[in-house]
Amino acid sequence: MKTAGNMSATRLWSAYFGEMHFELIKSLRTPAFAVPTLFFPIMFYLLFGVFLGSMRGNSAMSQYTFATYGVFGAMGPGLFGFGVSLAIEREQGLLTLKQALPQPPGAYLLARAAMAMLFVAIISILLTLMAVFAGNVPLTFGQAARLFAIDVFGALPFCAIGMFLGALVSGAASPAIVNLIFLPMAFLSGLWLPLQFMPQFLQDIAPVWPAYHLAQMALATVGAPSAGSTAGHVAVLAAVTLGFFLLAMRRMHGSGFRLLGARPKRTLVLVGSGCAAILALALSGVFGGPPATSANGSAVTDSTDAAAGTPAPEAPPGVPAPAAGVISDFDAGSMNTAFGVGWNAVGDDMRGGNSTATQRLVDGGANGSKGALEVNGVIGGAIQYPFAGTMFFPQAPPMEGLMDFSARKTLSFLARGDGKRYMVMVISGLVTDAIPLMYEFEAGSEWREVRLEFAGFVNIDFGRVRAIGIGTMGPVGAFSLQIDDVRLE
Amino acid sequence: MSQTTLASLKGVRKRYGRVQALDGFDLAVQRGELLAVLGPNGAGKSTAISLLLGLQGADEGSAELFGHAPQEIDGRRRIGVMMQEVMLPGVMQPRELLQQVASYYPTPYDVDAVIERMSLEGLARRRYGKLSGGQKRQVQFALAICGRPELLFLDEPTVGLDVQAREALWKVVRELKHEGCSIVLTTHYLEEAEALADRVAVMARGRLITSGSVNEIRAHVTRKQVSCVTRLDADAVRTWPEVAQVEMERDRLVMSTRDAEALLKRLLREDPGLTDIEVKRAGLAEAFTELTNESAREAA
Numbered sequence: 022m023k024t025a026g027n028m029s030a031t032r033l034w035s036a037y038f039g040e041m042h043f044e045l046i047k048s049l050r051t052p053a054f055a056v057p058t059l060f061f062p063i064m065f066y067l068l069f070g071v072f073l074g075s076m077r078g079n080s081a082m083s084q085y086t087f088a089t090y091g092v093f094g095a096m097g098p099g100l101f102g103f104g105v106s107l108a109i110e111r112e113q114g115l116l117t118l119k120q121a122l123p124q125p126p127g128a129y130l131l132a133r134a135a136m137a138m139l140f141v142a143i144i145s146i147l148l149t150l151m152a153v154f155a156g157n158v159p160l161t162f163g164q165a166a167r168l169f170a171i172d173v174f175g176a177l178p179f180c181a182i183g184m185f186l187g188a189l190v191s192g193a194a195s196p197a198i199v200n201l202i203f204l205p206m207a208f209l210s211g212l213w214l215p216l217q218f219m220p221q222f223l224q225d226i227a228p229v230w231p232a233y234h235l236a237q238m239a240l241a242t243v244g245a246p247s248a249g250s251t252a253g254h255v256a257v258l259a260a261v262t263l264g265f266f267l268l269a270m271r272r273m274h275g276s277g278f279r280l281l282g283a284r285p286k287r288t289l290v291l292v293g294s295g296c297a298a299i300l301a302l303a304l305s306g307v308f309g310g311p312p313a314t315s316a317n318g319s320a321v322t323d324s325t326d327a328a329a330g331t332p333a334p335e336a337p338p339g340v341p342a343p344a345a346g347v348i349s350d351f352d353a354g355s356m357n358t359a360f361g362v363g364w365n366a367v368g369d370d371m372r373g374g375n376s377t378a379t380q381r382l383v384d385g386g387a388n389g390s391k392g393a394l395e396v397n398g399v400i401g402g403a404i405q406y407p408f409a410g411t412m413f414f415p416q417a418p419p420m421e422g423l424m425d426f427s428a429r430k431t432l433s434f435l436a437r438g439d440g441k442r443y444m445v446m447v448i449s450g451l452v453t454d455a456i457p458l459m460y461e462f463e464a465g466s467e468w469r470e471v472r473l474e475f476a477g478f479v480n481i482d483f484g485r486v487r488a489i490g491i492g493t494m495g496p497v498g499a500f501s502l503q504i505d506d507v508r509l510e
Numbered sequence: 511m512s513q514t515t516l517a518s519l520k521g522v523r524k525r526y527g528r529v530q531a532l533d534g535f536d537l538a539v540q541r542g543e544l545l546a547v548l549g550p551n552g553a554g555k556s557t558a559i560s561l562l563l564g565l566q567g568a569d570e571g572s573a574e575l576f577g578h579a580p581q582e583i584d585g586r587r588r589i590g591v592m593m594q595e596v597m598l599p600g601v602m603q604p605r606e607l608l609q610q611v612a613s614y615y616p617t618p619y620d621v622d623a624v625i626e627r628m629s630l631e632g633l634a635r636r637r638y639g640k641l642s643g644g645q646k647r648q649v650q651f652a653l654a655i656c657g658r659p660e661l662l663f664l665d666e667p668t669v670g671l672d673v674q675a676r677e678a679l680w681k682v683v684r685e686l687k688h689e690g691c692s693i694v695l696t697t698h699y700l701e702e703a704e705a706l707a708d709r710v711a712v713m714a715r716g717r718l719i720t721s722g723s724v725n726e727i728r729a730h731v732t733r734k735q736v737s738c739v740t741r742l743d744a745d746a747v748r749t750w751p752e753v754a755q756v757e758m759e760r761d762r763l764v765m766s767t768r769d770a771e772a773l774l775k776r777l778l779r780e781d782p783g784l785t786d787i788e789v790k791r792a793g794l795a796e797a798f799t800e801l802t803n804e805s806a807r808e809a810a
Contacts, residue, residue, distance in 0.1 A: 028587065028616045039613040043606060050601035113597035121563040121593065123586040123614045123657070 028125075036125045040132040048136055053196075054101055055140075062094035062144050063151070069213070071156045082418060083156035087148060088168065088239035089212040092232055094144035095172040096207060098137035099179030100186070100199050106133070107187025108195035111273075130184075137176045145172040160243065168242045175235040178258045181265035182231070188272040206230050217362055217417045224357060231261045246362045246419055248355065250381065263293065338484035339423030340416050348413065348507040351382055352391040358507075361415040361424070364394060367490070368409045375401030376409040378492065386505040387435035387468040393505040402497045408446070410492010410502070420448070423485040426475075429509050432489070433472040438464030438502040445473060446490040450482040464502050514541045516661045516692055517562050522571035524557055524716075531557040532568070533716035539661065544683070544693040546703035549713035550802055555696045558713070559663060562694075563591060576661075587616055590659030592650050594666045600639020604630060604649045607638060608656050615657030627682060628652045643670040651679055655686065662686065662693045668702060680705060700798055712798060714805045728797050734770040735791075737762050738777065740784040752776060762786070 028036075048054050070086030110116050119129055149165050152158040183199065190198050207213060209223060210232035216224045227233045234254040240247040345359035356364045368377040378398030386393035398409040416422025436443065440463070447458035458481045462471045475483055493500050517539040524532040532554045539545055549555050560566050561573045564580030575585030598607060605621065612618035625634045630652060633645055641649065647670050654662060664683070668676045683706055687693060697703055703710055704724055711721040720727065733754065740763050747765065748756045752773040755766045767773045770789055777784060 027584075032613070032616060036613040039610055043602065043610045046606065047599050047601055110599075114593065114595050115598060117565060118591065118593050118596045120565055121586070121591045121663075122611060123583050123589075125614065126583065 033125055037128050037131065040124070040128040041135045044132040044136045045139065048102065048140070054105070058094075058097035058101055058140055059144060061097070062090045063147050065093070065213070066090040066148055066151060067155070071151060083152065084158045084243055085215060085240065085245050085418070087152040087156060087158050088243045088245060089236050091145055091148050091168060091172045092175065092210075092236045092239050093207050093212045094148065095141045095175040095235065096179045096203060096232055098140035099134075099176045099181075100183040100203050101196075102133055102137045102140075103180050103183030104186040104190075104199040105183075105192075105195045107184060108190055109192035111187065112192040134177065134180050137180050138173050141176040142169070142173050145169045158243065164242055164244070168239055171235065171238050171242060175238075175258065178231045178235075178261040178265070181262045181269065184269040185265040185272065188269045206232050209233075210236050212236055215362075215417055217360070221359075225353070225355075228257075228355070231258055234258055246365045246414065248357065248363055338427070339425040339486060342415065342424050342426050342429065342509070346508050346510045348509055349394070350390060350392075350506050351386060351394050354382065354392065356380070356382060356394060358413055358415075361413060361422075362417050362419050364411045364413055365419070366396060366398070366410075367412050367492070368398065369401075369404060369407050372404060374404040374407050376403075376407040377401075378409040378411065380411050383503065387437075388506075390505060393435075393503045395501065395503045396492065397499070397501045398492075399499050400493060400495050400497050406494060407497075408444075408490070408492055408494050409500075410443070410490055411504075412488050412490040412492075413507070414488050415486055420487050423449075423487060425484045426486050426509060427484040429475065429483070431472055431474055431510050432508070433470060433510070434491070434507040435468045435505045436462065436464045436471050436491075436502060437466060437468045439500060440465050441493065441496075441500055443491065443493050443500075443502055445471065446488075446492070447481065447483075447486060448488040448490070449484075449486040451485060468505070515539065516541055517575050517694070518573070519558060519561060519568075520572045520574075522558070522561060522568045522573065524554075524561065524566070524569050530716055532561070534571075535713070535716060535718055537562075537711060537718065539692055539694055541660075541692055542687070542690060543708045544687050544695065544706055546707035546710045547694065547696045547713060548700065548703060548710055548798055552715075553713040553802075554716040555713055556665070557716075559665060559694070559696060563589075563663065587614070587657075588660045590654040590657055590662045592654035592662075592664045592667055594669070596650065598638050598646070598650070598653075600637060602638050603635050604638055604641075604652070605634040607649065607653060608634075611653045612656045615659075618657045619655070621656065624652050624656045629678065644672060644675050647671055648675060648679070651682075655682070660691060662691055664693060664695045666697055667695070668697075668699065712801050714802045717805075719801055719805045727801070728791070733766050733768055733797075733800060734789055735764065735766050736770055736773055736777075736787070736789050737764040738784045738787040739763075740777070740781045742777070742781050742784075750776065 066086055070083045070090060073082065107116075116129075145168065149160070149168070153160055153165075182202070186199060186202070187195065209219075210216075210227060210230040211219070212232060216227055228249075234249070234257045237247040237249050238251055238254045241251070343360045347359060349356070349358050349364065358364065364380060366378040366380040368374065370377070376399060378396055380394055380396045382392050383395045384392060394411065396411045400407050400409055412419075414420060414422065415424035415426075432445070432447070442461055443464050445458075445460040445462070449457070458473075458478055460471075460473050475481075491502070491504055493502070515538045517537075519532075519535055519537045522532050522535045523530070535554065535558060537547075537558060547555050547558065557566070561568055562575060562580055564573075564575070564582075564586065567581075573580050576588050578585035580586070602610075605625065608621045608624060612621055612624075625631055628648055628651065630648060633641060633649070638646065638649060647667065651664075651667055654664065667683075668679060671679065680702075683693060683695075693706075695703065695706065707724060709721060710724055710727050712719045712727065737759070739761055742763065744756050744758050744763060747753055747763065750773075752769055753765050753767055757764045765773065774787070774789070777787075
């Protein structure tokens with residue numbers, strides 16, 4: 022009798038494990054939960070990524086949607102598992118009973134979160150198999166593993182948001198309210214349709230959505246164009262997780278804290294310091310490996326092949342260029358471009374080289390403006406014509422989309438750098454292996470305008486521009502370049 | 511084990527907005543006893559139990575469970591709980607629910623033994639959501655006892671049960687008590703308290719009015735119940751000073767009174783033809799009504 026209140030470690034573990042086990046059984050037996058969360062991302066990917074993509078001979082689409090539907094899949098289990106189930110169980114008194122019972126500390130929440138992550142893991146694996154075998158998305162094992170981790174851990178912010186909703190709304194209203202947040206957020210974060218196809222203001226507000234940050238990390242992993250840095254995205258997502266978790270706890274008053282366990286304050290301190298540690302790791306760059314903007318070249322190579330393989334003999338010119346003359350001023354805190362796919366750091370690894378580049382926004386642009394884009398990198402000597410720098414694709418998908426700039430007369434921007442010679446490259450025309458426009462300039466320590474008059478170039482198809490690159494072809498070694506106020510007028 | 515008080519509330523006050531749910535309430539549950547907590551709706555029974563379970567904190571006073579604050583898990587590992595108005599997940603099987611709840615305890619009963627004891631063999635692998643209301647209550651009772659509790663909290667355990675199921679549940683309650691389990695029972699069914707309780711605590715308006723054995727409580731009451739078949743009109747009888755309460759039960763007139771002798775004399779005088787006369791000592795129900803009414807009058 023003396024030990025009546027003591028629980029052996031084995032029994033304690035089996036209680037935690039049992040809670041997860043039964044939570045999983047419960048979820049699988051609830052079709053209203055299991056069907057939409059498991060099958061919608063997979064079905065949507067098959068329809069929009071694989072079938073539509075292959076019909077258009079567009080494997081970039083298959084690749085883009087592979088990354089974003091993984092994120093879509095990561096949202097559902099957490100939002101519904103917590104948002105709907107918690108709201109219902111709170112109303113049904115089950116939550117109260119669980120608090121009266123000697124459930125081990127935090128088991129209820131842990132089981133829920135583990136179940137959400139398991140569902141996401143299943144979705145992620147199924148999507149990966151489909152992407153590789155049906156979508157022909159080029160994917161290394163490392164990329165697949167990293168994407169898996171992004172999706173599975175990416176479930177956590179949505180668990181926290183779901184928990185907040187579950188604490189806030191009634192059981193009957195919860196499915197509608199969760200859907201009202203889930204579906205618009207998925208759309209506005211560019212999970213169904215790349216953000217470039219959306220109105221500018223929607224692109225501008227996209228970083229507000231947690232799913233956007235997860236999507237950028239996923240896109241960077243598969244080698245698709247993306248914005249922001251891994252550390253920044255992880256920091257935002259960790260903050261969202263902690264913030265909504267605390268809001269939910271506050272909303273549930275005492276009962277929320279008791280779900281954490283016997284000593285809620287201590288548990289909360291542990292959770293808080295855990296999140297802080299993740300945040301610190303993220304900010305120090307340990308977590309995510311290379312910054313997300315160092316786009317992997319495999320995508321570009323692949324889509325290039327796809328386009329080159331199907332040359333139309335009398336192809337129409339590119340999409341008419343939008344009216345905007347200023348492509349980027351880098352003053353709004355983003356690398357976005359007025360249209361098209363934003364600036365992407367590129368190396369020459371897709372051509373077998375070892376040159377690399379990274380890019381970031383820096384303070385202090387030209388003419389006293391707020392920001393500029395800095396590109397840092399290393400030219401390696403592995404191939405004959407190395408290149409590293411940043412690239413702007415006026416029309417998605419990158420390198421495949423063609424834009425008609427024949428009505429424009431100049432390309433101009435301001436540049437400064439380490440005193441080395443740099444190059445503007447305009448890749449255009451029906452075939453991708455045509456010799457691009459190449460224009461050299463020197464970047465000294467002062468801002469200086471670089472201006473290309475299109476009239477001065479012959480045999481360049483300005484009606485079908487695929488990409489504009491600014492970077493260097495050597496010499497071998499490190500380089501550093503800043504650009505600002507890119508205009509096509 | 512020297513500890514004899516398993517759970518206690520001392521001088522507890524709890525207020526919800528303008529309602530004083532508990533107003534200086536004391537309660538101690540002793541080892542081995544079956545304590546029934548009675549009281550009209552709003553008396554504070556549920557609040558008192560939820561304080562003992564650690565579901566809320568008191569504004570004033572203290573609550574203890576096995577010498578711990580009820581919020582601490584150590585005390586709760588020694589209790590079993592059956593609550594009112596809990597909906598368990600309908601997609602789960604009773605057997606799974608039992609396995610899950612039993613896993614929270616250090617030395618639970620074998621799940622199959624609990625199923626057998628509660629005669630749930632036929633239901634154990636069906637979906638909980640498909641069970642009848644009474645069957646669900648039986649499963650909830652099984653969940654309450656599966657952890658081999660030293661102290662069992664039962665909140666209205668037999669609501670929705672048919673007579674047979676109720677008797678079966680009472681039988682298990684008596685067995686558990688015999689095995690040394692202490693039980694706190696809140697109920698509206700006074701006959702339930704009468705049938706099971708060693709001790710009754712009567713609550714009204716957030717206070718303990720009285721506590722004692724069923725017989726002691728009954729002895730508090732001076733009323734008797736007189737019933738007969740008569741041609742007298744119930745409304746007329748209601749005006750008599752000898753009568754406290756009058757009701758018609760089919761053809762019988764049922765009166766409660768503090769002075770049975772005087773009432774009998776007057777009845778026989780007014781209706782010499784009355785038949786089938788019966789005089790009973792008050793049951794717990796009458797005692798309870800009187801006690802809580804008295805306390806209401808005092809308060810007024």
